[in-house]
Amino acid sequence: MGGTLSMADKVVLITGGTGGIGKATAIGLATMGARVGITGRDLARAEQAASDIRAASANSAVDAFTADMSSQAEVRRLAVSVLDAYPRLDVLVNNVGGFWAHRHLTADGLERTFALNHLAPFLLTNLLLDRLKASAPARVVTVSSGAQSMGRIDFDDLQGARNYSGQRAYNQSKLANVMFSNELARRLDGTGVTANSLHPGVVRSNFGAEDQARWFAVMSRVILPLLKTPVQGAQTSIYLASSPDVVGLTGQFFANRRNKRPNKLAYDTNITGRLWQVSADLVHIPY
Numbered sequence: 001m002g003g004t005l006s007m008a009d010k011v012v013l014i015t016g017g018t019g020g021i022g023k024a025t026a027i028g029l030a031t032m033g034a035r036v037g038i039t040g041r042d043l044a045r046a047e048q049a050a051s052d053i054r055a056a057s058a059n060s061a062v063d064a065f066t067a068d069m070s071s072q073a074e075v076r077r078l079a080v081s082v083l084d085a086y087p088r089l090d091v092l093v094n095n096v097g098g099f100w101a102h103r104h105l106t107a108d109g110l111e112r113t114f115a116l117n118h119l120a121p122f123l124l125t126n127l128l129l130d131r132l133k134a135s136a137p138a139r140v141v142t143v144s145s146g147a148q149s150m151g152r153i154d155f156d157d158l159q160g161a162r163n164y165s166g167q168r169a170y171n172q173s174k175l176a177n178v179m180f181s182n183e184l185a186r187r188l189d190g191t192g193v194t195a196n197s198l199h200p201g202v203v204r205s206n207f208g209a210e211d212q213a214r215w216f217a218v219m220s221r222v223i224l225p226l227l228k229t230p231v232q233g234a235q236t237s238i239y240l241a242s243s244p245d246v247v248g249l250t251g252q253f254f255a256n257r258r259n260k261r262p263n264k265l266a267y268d269t270n271i272t273g274r275l276w277q278v279s280a281d282l283v284h285i286p287y
């Protein structure tokens with residue numbers, strides 16, 4: 001079934017909307033009439049992106065929020081700003097994510113891949129959950145990756161302190177996205193809020209540029225013509241945020257707008273429940 005739900009009276013927050021897949025997602029949903037909030041680390045960059053999105057979508061209802069989401073204090077400040085600005089929130093798109101070839105620590109002393117890719121959407125979603133429930137039917141869409149299929153959760157060394165590999169950390173964080181989404185779907189059963197995750201495809205963007213592995217830089221140049229554009233990469237996020245096809249559908253993983261089976265570990269409720277508990281401890285929220 002095709003079709004487009006009108007987003008005219010909907011409010012959507014997209015993390016990481018200053019470039020790449022997030023900005024293209026924002027343009028798509030703003031074009032459908034939604035009020036769209038985007039986030040980025042730098043005020044000037046976020047405001048420039050908001051202005052670009054307004055122009056591209058012919059929709060003036062685009063707001064810029066700033067936060068370095070690798071910091072829990074900043075995620076909490078962002079949540080307060082969003083709750084102040086938006087009396088209702090229909091869709092949250094957890095899009096921010098990155099790859100680092102070397103191990104870096106955040107302001108909270110946590111490994112950055114795990115902190116930004118997993119703990120930030122985990123904390124932000126939990127802080128916005130009551131507003132999403134009050135706005136039901138509402139949707140939480142989390143951008144994972146095909147890399148989730150190679151991931152496993154190393155509870156003995158979640159933050160790669162003993163043996164860091166950028167790829168392993170990324171795979172783990174993207175599996176954590178799917179596990180978080182699945183566990184969230186279970187916890188939200190009966191609330192009218194759905195939670196789904198997705199692989200956007202391999203997309204030409206700024207992804208991984210801050211600290212790129214050499215093989216990644218070489219490979220990216222070689223396969224550049226084969227990569228999706230950000231607009232193509234945004235299609236599954238836009239679909240899950242807006243389509244009537246997925247009304248009521250929850251706890252699912254998508255790629256190319258199709259339901260796909262993710263890593264089988266994502267269905268193991270012992271692991272997803274344990275990850276939820278460890279994550280809640282790390283961001284200091286009740287389990």
Ligand SMILES: NC(=O)c1ccc[n+]([C@@H]2O[C@H](COP(=O)([O-])OP(=O)(O)OC[C@H]3O[C@@H](n4cnc5c(N)ncnc54)[C@H](OP(=O)(O)O)[C@@H]3O)[C@@H](O)[C@H]2O)c1
Pocket residue numbers: 015016017018019020021022039040041042045046067068069070095096097098116143144145146199200201202203204205206207208
């Ligand atoms: N590109 C791909 O091939 C690919 C494939 C599979 C999955 N994905 C996933 O798709 C998502 C989007 O990736 P992309 O390719 O669009 O990446 P991108 O071009 O690097 O964009 C990342 C966005 O996140 C923001 N951001 C980065 N670090 C941040 C931080 N510490 N705090 C707040 N915002 C931050 C950036 O904003 P500022 O720099 O302005 O702060 C930017 O808006 C990620 O979750 C990624 O894992 C991408």
